[in-house]
Amino acid sequence: MQSDPVDTDRLQEFETRIARGEKIEPGDWMPDEYRRQLIRMISQHAHSEVVGMLPEGAWITRAPNLRRKMVLMAKVQDEAGHGQYLYHAAETLGISREEMLAALLNGRAKYSSIFNYPTLTWADVAWIGWLVDGAAIKNQTMLAHCSYGPYSRAMVRICAEETFHYKQGKEMIVHYMSSGTPKQKAMVQDGLNRWWWPMLMMFGPHDTDSPNSPLLIRWGIKTKSNDTLRQEFINEEVPELLALGLTIPDPQLAFNEASGSWEIGPINWDEFWQVVRGNGPMNAERLAARQQAHDNGLWVREAVAAYAAKQQA
Amino acid sequence: MDTQWPRYEVFKQDSPHKAHEAVGSVHAPDAEMALLQARDVFVRRPSAVSLWVVPETAVFAITAEEIAANPVPPLPPIATHAQTYLVFTKTSQRRSMTFVRHVGEIVAATPQIALQLAMESGRFNEDAVFVWWLVPESAITRSEPGDIDSLFTPAHDKTYRQQSYYGFVSPTRNRK
Ligand SMILES: [Fe+2]
Numbered sequence: 001m002q003s004d005p006v007d008t009d010r011l012q013e014f015e016t017r018i019a020r021g022e023k024i025e026p027g028d029w030m031p032d033e034y035r036r037q038l039i040r041m042i043s044q045h046a047h048s049e050v051v052g053m054l055p056e057g058a059w060i061t062r063a064p065n066l067r068r069k070m071v072l073m074a075k076v077q078d079e080a081g082h083g084q085y086l087y088h089a090a091e092t093l094g095i096s097r098e099e100m101l102a103a104l105l106n107g108r109a110k111y112s113s114i115f116n117y118p119t120l121t122w123a124d125v126a127w128i129g130w131l132v133d134g135a136a137i138k139n140q141t142m143l144a145h146c147s148y149g150p151y152s153r154a155m156v157r158i159c160a161e162e163t164f165h166y167k168q169g170k171e172m173i174v175h176y177m178s179s180g181t182p183k184q185k186a187m188v189q190d191g192l193n194r195w196w197w198p199m200l201m202m203f204g205p206h207d208t209d210s211p212n213s214p215l216l217i218r219w220g221i222k223t224k225s226n227d228t229l230r231q232e233f234i235n236e237e238v239p240e241l242l243a244l245g246l247t248i249p250d251p252q253l254a255f256n257e258a259s260g261s262w263e264i265g266p267i268n269w270d271e272f273w274q275v276v277r278g279n280g281p282m283n284a285e286r287l288a289a290r291q292q293a294h295d296n297g298l299w300v301r302e303a304v305a306a307y308a309a310k311q312q313a
Numbered sequence: 314m315d316t317q318w319p320r321y322e323v324f325k326q327d328s329p330h331k332a333h334e335a336v337g338s339v340h341a342p343d344a345e346m347a348l349l350q351a352r353d354v355f356v357r358r359p360s361a362v363s364l365w366v367v368p369e370t371a372v373f374a375i376t377a378e379e380i381a382a383n384p385v386p387p388l389p390p391i392a393t394h395a396q397t398y399l400v401f402t403k404t405s406q407r408r409s410m411t412f413v414r415h416v417g418e419i420v421a422a423t424p425q426i427a428l429q430l431a432m433e434s435g436r437f438n439e440d441a442v443f444v445w446w447l448v449p450e451s452a453i454t455r456s457e458p459g460d461i462d463s464l465f466t467p468a469h470d471k472t473y474r475q476q477s478y479y480g481f482v483s484p485t486r487n488r489k
């Protein structure tokens with residue numbers, strides 16, 4: 001990977017620092033591949049926060065009461081902030097915010113496949129909080145230990161806020177399942193039927209199909225594999241879902257006494273790759289909505305710039 | 314025609330007795346709007362009592378690794394008149410630790426000289442510093458104590474933003 005003898009020494013020193021638990025900071029030497037992988041991961045992560053506002057934002061005007069509406073607005077504002085924390089972290093690696101936004105709008109950049117599914121009912125807002133934010137927290141808690149200082153700090157800040165997202169969603173599901181009408185309970189079950197599998201896909205391909213993982217783990221960017229995180233999440237959430245009387249849409253789901261784990265049936269990876277490649281149910285709508293927001297915001301950016309210019313004059 | 318604005322580094326103070334800490338950056342056309350952006354991005358929850366913003370170009374940043382690789386910082390061609398630099402350091406590898414914190418002031422003609430003086434002064438525990446930032450005081454725009462009510466106090470009333478508001482939510486463990 002590195003043939004220059006100077007770089008070999010530096011690479012060794014770099015890996016020693018990581019092994020000692022030190023954070024790599026902007027200005028410190030790092031292998032090009034470390035920088036490249038981080039820019040890829042952090043910018044995708046930032047885009048996911050930004051696009052992630054859309055499925056839930058669609059329900060702000062239709063929230064069932066004022067309290068739920070304020071909670072949902074606060075959550076969507078948080079996601080906007082998370083995008084900002086992460087764009088900042090990526091910028092410290094030498095990519096500009098403008099380049100990242102351009103890549104998102106022209107469709108070159110990726111973001112989490114989960115946000116290309118539609119939010120059909122109010123229960124979907126609750127499921128996104130419990131399962132989607134819950135899965136994100138698993139991943140982000142791991143990334144808070146990341147060897148790159150700015151990414152790690154962004155994750156610490158984000159995880160503290162995500163716990164609110166998870167709890168408000170779970171609180172809603174528990175409420176509807178324990179004191180809701182039959183119609184509300186059916187709406188909740190329908191949401192679980194649609195979100196369960198896409199949520200499991202959020203953790204990414206199986207370890208055997210994630211070629212980047214060994215390097216990411218060696219350099220302390222990730223500390224756990226996709227399958228490990230997915231299984232931890234399944235084990236934590238399945239008993240909670242079943243205790244509410246919900247049916248998990250997986251006929252093969254079974255508890256393995258020997259391993260102490262809930263084992264699931266096969267994940268439909270064809271669907272996952274279709275969505276990643278842009279053919280999910282909402283890919284085109286999401287990008288069109290981002291483009292529209294960007295275009296509609298132009299006059300605001302122009303006005304703000306004009307004001308600043310006037311203040312200087 | 315539609316380009317990004319300059320970047321401002323943001324420093325947040327959580328209580329009057331704590332140091333300002335670097336928390337990230339925002340883009341804005343001027344310092345006044347950077348301060349407003351910083352409030353929306355970094356202070357959606359309690360607590361903050363003060364924010365500073367500094368144009369990224371005014372920050373002289375250097376890591377211990379860079380100092381070790383190049384022990385004598387290049388001296389400036391001509392020393393102009395001295396000014397006050399704020400010194401910020403990162404001294405911990407703990408993951409929850411914020412990046413660089415404000416630890417004091419140094420008067421010098423350039424940031425490089427300010428760094429040398431700071432390292433020689435013995436005031437900043439220089440052997441334990443991983444990252445130094447030197448920022449000319451004149452480049453800082455600060456929120457005013459009079460801004461606290463409008464910028465920071467409203468976050469206290471939005472209790473539903475706090476995870477503690479929801480208590481312990483678990484259908485399998487003891488319901489409360
Ligand atoms: Fe988020």
Ligand SMILES: [Fe+2]
Binds near residue numbers: 079133162165
């Ligand atoms: Fe979230």
